[in-house]
Amino acid sequence: MEMHEFHSFLAQRLALADAILIDRICIERQLASARVLKAYTSRHEGLPKYSSGEMTFVGTPGSWGNPTLSANDKAVAFIGYIESAQGYYQHHWLAHFLVIVHGGQEYALATWNTHARNWWPASFHDQCIIPDSSRPWRVGIPFSLFEKHLLQLIDEPAPNIR
Template identity: 25%
Template sequence: MSPARGFLAEKVENHDLVLLHVVSSPRPQVLRATIQRIYSAKRGIDQRYIGKEIEFVRSPGNWGDVALEVGERALVFISMVSDRFYEDTWRGHMIIEEIQGDLFAIYQHRELWLCEEVPEAIRACSQQDPKRPYATAILFGILEAYLIELIENSQQC
């Protein structure tokens, strides 16, 4: 994370952001998903994909970056290269899960609330993910509002 650029700013600048539900994996490292919401459309995705299925090449996953799986709902940073969609290769998604009745986005970084580069609004609404010791759960509504603001600011530049 670069403090000068801001938390997730580089991802917002270089990728589209979508909310999707992974429905299948037709081939190794390829996922098929239904697009539920499009937050930004400048890197290949556009409004005609809402409610439709797309195929994309997922991040391969490795230590510190767990791959997205069938059945998961997630915010995904995605872009089109040579007529194919690709998930950002490092922490390119945040799974959306319910924890004790509230929706959370799972960010693959331990104790994110201790990182001073992360805005206070995000840190204040973050907690340890109860399932994953390597991840932080961030209240979905707060993170979503932050990402929308980042997208709006990046489009003004």
């Protein structure tokens, strides 16, 4: 996956869901509750508002390489409100970046693609890590760079996604 594909991937997620930094995740079956640390966007917000500090949502199902959130994870998750269901739902596929600490630094971790290193802008390549050599598909980028890139995308016009 090349840089334009990563850009497109994130842009598609942002067109369909809000980017929310969450932690203190509690999972019961597919229902999750979490503390909202930061809402990067609120285009797909319902009630209660993200500013309430807590939210409950239906998490993405795990299958065929689609990772799920786990208890106590910290992540940037793509979540939106579905009016007809009166609730929040995590995007259905590849719907979050875990936030991990490795060597004292926070990283946004893509957990689903052995080629994720190629997604980032070329200037990020040397800063990407594989924190666990037994899981080479998990690629991390310094969180500050990931967040900066995410915020730049948010400022761009949303793609027309159906």
